[in-house]
Amino acid sequence: MSGASVGYSVFIIVFIAILTFGARFFPFALFSRGGKPPAAVASIGNILPPAVMIMLVVYCVRHVTPSVWPHGIPEAVSIAAVAILYKLTKNSLAAMMGGTILYMFLIQAVFK
Numbered sequence: 001m002s003g004a005s006v007g008y009s010v011f012i013i014v015f016i017a018i019l020t021f022g023a024r025f026f027p028f029a030l031f032s033r034g035g036k037p038p039a040a041v042a043s044i045g046n047i048l049p050p051a052v053m054i055m056l057v058v059y060c061v062r063h064v065t066p067s068v069w070p071h072g073i074p075e076a077v078s079i080a081a082v083a084i085l086y087k088l089t090k091n092s093l094a095a096m097m098g099g100t101i102l103y104m105f106l107i108q109a110v111f112k
Helices: 003-031 039-060 073-089 092-110
Strands: none
Touching: 039 073, 073 092
């Protein structure tokens, strides 16, 4: 690397670090005045997690073809397992891990 490209790389790293710090600091600076966040922010906080989960499910099953073997069975079983595990444990990480492990088992051992 030449001297200019090293300097440019350092500049980019420092710039990204400042932006990341600012993005993390901004909500605390904005809402730490001792009160509740505005109703719009609280509403987004309630709506966004389920919306993200729905988007992830849709993204994961976007290439499933019901007319081709295994007809989306591993995906459907894994999605149901995630829902059941979440209802039982109330732990998103455990539910997603369990569903992922089950899906990997299904596609590699059952539905070859």
